[in-house]
Amino acid sequence: MILAGETRVAGPSSRSFVPGRSVVPGRSPDLAVPPVDITGLHKSFGLLQVLKGVSLRAERGDVVAVIGGSGSGKSTLLRCVNLLENPTRGQIAIDGETIRLKSDGAGGLVPADAAQVRRIRTRLAMVFQSFNLWQHRTLIENVTEVPVHVLKVPKDAARATAEALLRRVGLYEKRDTYPAFLSGGQQQRAAIARALAIQPEVMLFDEPTSALDPELVGEVLSVIRDLAAEGRTMILVTHEMTFAREVASRVVFLDAGLVEEEGTPEALFGDPKSERLKRFIRSIH
Ligand SMILES: Nc1ncnc2c1ncn2[C@@H]1O[C@H](COP(=O)(O)OP(=O)(O)O)[C@@H](O)[C@H]1O
Numbered sequence: 520m521i522l523a524g525e526t527r528v529a530g531p532s533s534r535s536f537v538p539g540r541s542v543v544p545g546r547s548p549d550l551a552v553p554p555v556d557i558t559g560l561h562k563s564f565g566l567l568q569v570l571k572g573v574s575l576r577a578e579r580g581d582v583v584a585v586i587g588g589s590g591s592g593k594s595t596l597l598r599c600v601n602l603l604e605n606p607t608r609g610q611i612a613i614d615g616e617t618i619r620l621k622s623d624g625a626g627g628l629v630p631a632d633a634a635q636v637r638r639i640r641t642r643l644a645m646v647f648q649s650f651n652l653w654q655h656r657t658l659i660e661n662v663t664e665v666p667v668h669v670l671k672v673p674k675d676a677a678r679a680t681a682e683a684l685l686r687r688v689g690l691y692e693k694r695d696t697y698p699a700f701l702s703g704g705q706q707q708r709a710a711i712a713r714a715l716a717i718q719p720e721v722m723l724f725d726e727p728t729s730a731l732d733p734e735l736v737g738e739v740l741s742v743i744r745d746l747a748a749e750g751r752t753m754i755l756v757t758h759e760m761t762f763a764r765e766v767a768s769r770v771v772f773l774d775a776g777l778v779e780e781e782g783t784p785e786a787l788f789g790d791p792k793s794e795r796l797k798r799f800i801r802s803i804h
């Protein structure tokens with residue numbers, strides 16, 4: 520199946536990098552167009568069907584918390600959104616621009632337009648469970664790498680932005696330190712600064728605190744809470760149910776590759792409808 524794409528938003532040309540701004544200058548986002556719109560997403564690994572038709576939309580400023588048991592497909596869903604995995608079937612639109620996919624000849628899909636994927640990836644920033652900082656680069660180098668080498672931001676401007684972002688996450692003093700000398704919480708805050716440096720339209724978080732010692736979880740959640748408060752669009756896979764309840768505008772419960780239930784945090788946590796969600800909520804308390 521070939522999915523025809525419709526381009527409504529021009530790619531970024533030049534951007535001025537202003538830390539903390541959620542809307543990228545140079546584009547005028549149509550507020551009516553959802554930043555993320557996923558329809559009927561399927562993903563299989565060989566015979567294993569992981570996603571079985573997931574639809575998920577994030578409106579501008581939405582914080583969508585994705586919850587679900589281990590193996591339910593949460594990471595795969597996020598990885599499909601920025602095409603770290605190719606979906607088997609379905610459609611993904613970022614800012615109204617549908618990612619063009621074509622058949623790989625073996626029952627799956629691959630991107631039809633590499634330039635489009637590169638462009639769309641600059642609108643999405645992913646924060647991983649395991650931080651994924653470049654270990655042989657200092658924090659400031661981690662944060663300036665993509666702006667300088669991919670987005671062609673002048674070095675001085677990228678450095679000034681990176682310093683401001685590191686200051687924002689409380690790591691300015693550590694800017695010339697290598698990741699190995701930092702705690703997990705500090706590394707994850709640096710990873711968030713790195714994600715912010717591309718001025719993404721959408722932040723994707725994959726269990727950003729689950730690799731941390733309990734005493735370090737709070738400092739990372741507090742950074743994410745700030746980002747939510749400034750109206751950034753985010754999809755947040757998390758096991759932190761109290762946090763999800765506090766910051767999410769919508770919660771999606773994924774079960775066995777399908778959206779089993781979704782709604783406001785109050786509805787999902789306070790009045791779950793499906794037996795599976797009730798069982799899941801009981802299991803985490
Ligand atoms: N690259 C892969 N190859 C094969 N199986 C995979 C791959 N990635 C994930 N899976 C399988 O897909 C299922 C869902 O994984 P994942 O999306 O990581 O779940 P979750 O993040 O909800 O714990 C699991 O059974 C996992 O083993």
Ligand SMILES: [Mg+2]
Nearest residue numbers: 593594595726
């Ligand atoms: Mg996962």
